[in-house]
Amino acid sequence: MRDDGVTAGGATARRLGDPWRELSDAGRGYLSVYFSEPLARWPVREITRPADNKSDPNIETGTYGLFSTCEPSMRNRIVNDGAATVFFLTTRRKHQGRVVSGYYHVGWYTEGTQGAVNRDYALAAATMRFIEPILASDLPEPLATICSAQFRTMKPIDVATTSELRKLCDNRPDRTADYLSEVARVETFARARSGYAYPSWGREFGFTWDDAAGYYQTDAELSKVPNSSKNRKWRCRECGYVIKSGALLKRCPLCKQMATLAPAEEDA
Ligand SMILES: [Zn+2]
Structure with a gap:
């Protein structure tokens, strides 16, 4: 890390291992x-x-x-x-x-x-x-x-x-x-209201480092996926469901597979 003489922020600088x-x-x-x-x-x-x-x-x-x-x-x-x-x-x-x-x-x-x-x-x-x-x-x-x-x-x-x-x-x-x-x-407030801390993700609880491993790149066969969907609909290539979301999600909220969502065609 660059030593520029300014005070370090909140936490002590941390070191991360593979794959970082x-x-x-x-x-x-x-x-x-x-x-x-x-x-x-x-x-x-x-x-x-x-x-x-x-x-x-x-x-x-x-x-x-x-x-x-x-x-x-x-x-x-x-x-x-x-x-x-x-x-x-x-x-x-x-x-x-x-x-x-x-x-x-x-x-x-x-x-x-x-x-x-x-x-x-x-x-x-x-x-x-x-x-x-x-x-x-x-x-x-x-x-x-x-x-x-x-x-x-x-x-x-x-x-x-x-x-x-x-x-x-x-x-x-x-x-x-x-x-x-x-x-x-x-998160506690949201969970009390809907049963999920993140209802649009199907996530009951928040995020920790234990979740990180599931979000690293592991698929060598990746193709280009558009980052937006005009109709806010995304189809999962694993479970076939169409979900609604403003943004592309990395993980399907239904079958929980990674990198399976792509924009759903209007009348597919
Ligand atoms: Zn799915």
């Missing part, structure tokens, strides 16, 4: 916008998003793109460009505007279930830090302009911006533990 490979840090980064839980005290991902339950940023494992198919092009660029610092931004409530909630310093990557052919890399943080959210418009310039600019899901940032934004986060108290409790609380 070390990512070298070229100093650049990304801004990544995510949907956050509307009623949560801390802006964790939108676990209860209807028919599209969110698993990323998966702070409980410190991963991104391991369990979901979100942002394949960003993950691909992070791996290929060594753009190792990902800052997370979200809009808490419509009238409040965008906030910065924290960052991952990505130290590790591996191929996801859909493989490099689909630009599917899973990322794992070496360190991460989540903070009391800062309104983008309250940041010092030029960070305020950069973080408030209109972009839909992600934006690459240069070395100077990455370094300034990281210092700013590192100077705030680490609230990662509060975010983690909030993920668990929302």
